[in-house]
Structures are given as structure tokens and as C-alpha cells.
Amino acid sequence: MARVVPAVIRALDILELFLDRPELSAREVTERLDLPRTTVHELLVTLVERGYLIVVPGQPVRYRLGMPLFQLGSAFAGRxxxxxxxxxxxxxxxxxxxxxxxxxxxxxxxxxxxxxxxxxxxxxxxxxxxxxxxxxxxxxxxxxxxxxxxxxxxxxxxxxxxxxxxxxxxxxxxxxxxxxxxxxxxxxxxxxxxxxxxxxxxxxxxxxxxxxxxxxxxxxxxxxxxxxxxxxxxxxxxxxxxxxxxxxxxxxxxxx
Incomplete structure (x- = not known):
């Protein structure tokens, strides 16, 4: 039986937090998911690198959803x-x-x-x-x-x-x-x-x-x-x- 990848689950958990909030800080993500700060930092850096999150201008520890998520959502809606x-x-x-x-x-x-x-x-x-x-x-x-x-x-x-x-x-x-x-x-x-x-x-x-x-x-x-x-x-x-x-x-x- 195939096994789920914990890191992917955590990354998706982070993205789903933004369904209720337009912006979140690294600290808020850490507190909401009860994850180690280093783990959250690595996941956030990865999501930013891929464009799924973007850093709020002028606020380097705050994030919002990026364009690829809109593109994926639009592709799903269109089908x-x-x-x-x-x-x-x-x-x-x-x-x-x-x-x-x-x-x-x-x-x-x-x-x-x-x-x-x-x-x-x-x-x-x-x-x-x-x-x-x-x-x-x-x-x-x-x-x-x-x-x-x-x-x-x-x-x-x-x-x-x-x-x-x-x-x-x-x-x-x-x-x-x-x-x-x-x-x-x-x-x-x-x-x-x-x-x-x-x-x-x-x-x-x-x-x-x-x-x-x-x-x-x-x-x-x-x-x-x-x-x-x-x-x-x-x-x-x-x-x-x-x-x-x-x-x-x-x-x-x-x-x-």
C-alpha cells in the first residue's frame, strides 16, 4: 500500500490555512499547525520558491497565496x-x-x-x-x-x-x-x-x-x-x- 508523504501533507496544511485568512505570518502558521519552527520555515521557503506562496511586500515574514494556486483552481473550475x-x-x-x-x-x-x-x-x-x-x-x-x-x-x-x-x-x-x-x-x-x-x-x-x-x-x-x-x-x-x-x-x- 502506498504511503503518504508527511512533508507534502504539512505543505498542504499550510496552504489550507489561507482559506480563512488572506495573509499569515510564519509565527501564526507555526502556532496553528503546532509544528517546529524550523519545519515551518523550510516549508514556507519551498512554497515561496515554487510560487504557491508569495512574501507580502515590506513584511518578510508574512505570506499570501500565489498565482499558481489561482491557475490550478481555475483549471479545476473550468472542468x-x-x-x-x-x-x-x-x-x-x-x-x-x-x-x-x-x-x-x-x-x-x-x-x-x-x-x-x-x-x-x-x-x-x-x-x-x-x-x-x-x-x-x-x-x-x-x-x-x-x-x-x-x-x-x-x-x-x-x-x-x-x-x-x-x-x-x-x-x-x-x-x-x-x-x-x-x-x-x-x-x-x-x-x-x-x-x-x-x-x-x-x-x-x-x-x-x-x-x-x-x-x-x-x-x-x-x-x-x-x-x-x-x-x-x-x-x-x-x-x-x-x-x-x-x-x-x-x-x-x-x-x-
Whole structure:
């Protein structure tokens, strides 16, 4: 059986300390890892030599991450497949709730569904991968619209009147803006019969390695299975699923 190399493990331990701090001194590294000062010094010198750490200008015993780590991270991020990762996570979420789970992205003023895992119930949501719907009528779409900055949202709303899919659809731009502020604050959105009067849906955002909301995940169920407990239960589940998918895409929450 192959053996791990202690020096490599220690070097990686040092690099991982910088996930929480932009800069660290040699003394802080020594104290955090409880390693001998000479060992830390040798590892730091080696990491600086290879460019994985750089010395903070004017502070010879303080360090920050170097460019090769950014290049490696970017190479990894570029190889991630949103659909592949989403299929795995949506299957787990669907198994936990036995309702339809979707992952969608924004395309102009519409959402496009990339992944769907259906429930096992006879009565199911009528949807399909590749289907396109007005974003403002859907929970996933509201999440994605809420993540846009003001100019981008203005551009979407300038494309034309807001379509009405049901009497519950939001068709007034200013009302939608106010609603999106609430979605942005809560981090979750609901579709209460706005795209289909017979369905209810909750959604949460999926972030990539840079923290950008690049997709949204939803749990949908017909109103015949939508109980007073459903919003809280499905919201917690879709938040967890979206967080799991975000982590798969390289997103890391910051601790305070």
C-alpha cells in the first residue's frame, strides 16, 4: 500500500490555512499547525520558491497565496460539469422528498431547465429538460433574477411586458422588483400557482466557485400533496440541496 508523504501533507496544511485568512505570518502558521519552527520555515521557503506562496511586500515574514494556486483552481473550475453534478444531487433531493426536483439556468428573460428528477407518484408535474418558461413566473427564475445587478435586471425587464401564465403571475415590473428584493433577502423563492395553478414550488440558488449564482434548484409538488407543513419542509430541503451542489461546483462559505 502506498504511503503518504508527511512533508507534502504539512505543505498542504499550510496552504489550507489561507482559506480563512488572506495573509499569515510564519509565527501564526507555526502556532496553528503546532509544528517546529524550523519545519515551518523550510516549508514556507519551498512554497515561496515554487510560487504557491508569495512574501507580502515590506513584511518578510508574512505570506499570501500565489498565482499558481489561482491557475490550478481555475483549471479545476473550468472542468466542472454543472449538469453532471446537478444530476447526482437532484437524485438525492428527489429521493428525500419524492417530489419533482429541477435545476435551471437563466437565459435572457426565461429559465431553461437543465435537469429534472421526477417523483414516483402517479400525479406528477408536467415538465421536461430543455423546457423554457418566463423567469418571473417560476421559483427558480425569481432566484436567478434576484441575483442580477440593477443594470442586468433592467435589461431583462426592458425586453417587453411580463407574461401572465396564470392569474397569480406577477405582471407589474415594480411589483416584481419589490418581490425580488424579498427573495434576495430570504435566499429562497416560491411559485404559488404562478406558472401552473395546480402546482407549488420552492427554490434556492446554486453558486459557483466564485460565489456567483449560476443556477437554481427547486422542489415542486401538486397542490393535492402541498400541506401546511410543506413550505418549511421543502424549503429546508432545497436549501440543503442547493448548498450541496454549490459545494460540488467549488463554492465555499466563509466563516466569521
Amino acid at each position: 466542472l460539469d454543472l449538469v453532471r453534478e446537478a444530476q447526482s444531487v437532484t437524485r438525492d433531493v428527489a429521493a428525500a422528498c419524492d417530489e419533482a426536483v429541477h435545476v435551471a439556468v437563466l437565459d435572457g428573460a426565461d429559465v431553461v431547465y437543465l435537469v429534472k428528477v421526477d417523483s414516483t407518484h402517479p400525479v406528477r408535474m408536467v415538465s421536461a429538460v430543455g423546457r423554457r418558461l418566463p423567469a418571473h413566473c417560476t421559483a427558480v427564475g425569481k432566484i436567478l433574477l434576484a441575483a442580477l445587478d440593477r443594470p442586468a435586471l433592467d435589461g431583462v425587464l426592458a425586453k417587453g411586458p411580463l407574461a401572465s401564465m396564470t392569474p397569480a403571475s406577477i405582471t407589474d415590473a415594480e411589483r416584481l422588483r419589490a418581490h425580488l428584493e424579498q427573495v434576495r433577502a430570504e435566499g429562497v423563492a416560491a411559485d404559488v400557482g404562478e406558472s401552473d395553478t395546480a402546482m407549488r414550488c420552492v427554490a434556492a440558488g446554486v453558486r459557483d466557485h466564485a460565489g456567483r449564482v449560476v443556477a437554481a434548484m427547486s422542489v415542486s409538488a401538486p397542490i393535492i400533496r402541498w400541506t401546511p407543513q410543506s413550505p418549511e419542509k421543502w424549503t429546508a430541503l432545497v436549501r440543503e440541496g442547493a448548498a450541496t451542489l454549490s459545494a460540488r461546483l467549488g463554492y465555499r462559505t466563509t466563516s466569521h
